[in-house]
Amino acid sequence: MTRLVELEETGPRKLDPSDLDDENGDIAVCQCGLSESFPFCDGSHRQTRDEDDGTTYIYEDGDRRVVERIVTAEGDAA
Numbered sequence: 001m002t003r004l005v006e007l008e009e010t011g012p013r014k015l016d017p018s019d020l021d022d023e024n025g026d027i028a029v030c031q032c033g034l035s036e037s038f039p040f041c042d043g044s045h046r047q048t049r050d051e052d053d054g055t056t057y058i059y060e061d062g063d064r065r066v067v068e069r070i071v072t073a074e075g076d077a078a
């Protein structure tokens, strides 16, 4: 499975000690791209548990859709 994710930042987010989770003492960085607290994990990745291998998804306004076709300047990508 893959996911289309839109990100608007153009630079890095530097982490500091205030980013540590008070309960767990660690920092969980989002790797799914769905967190409302990006770059930190907020549990939104749970929505991806039933995604199928070989399928591309997009999540918008709380809904998930399957992406059938991606067109880039170079041509079809999916």
Ligand code: FES
Binding pocket: 029, 030, 031, 032, 033, 034, 035, 040, 041, 042, 043, 044, 045, 046
């Ligand atoms: S890994 Fe993205 S919300 Fe947890």
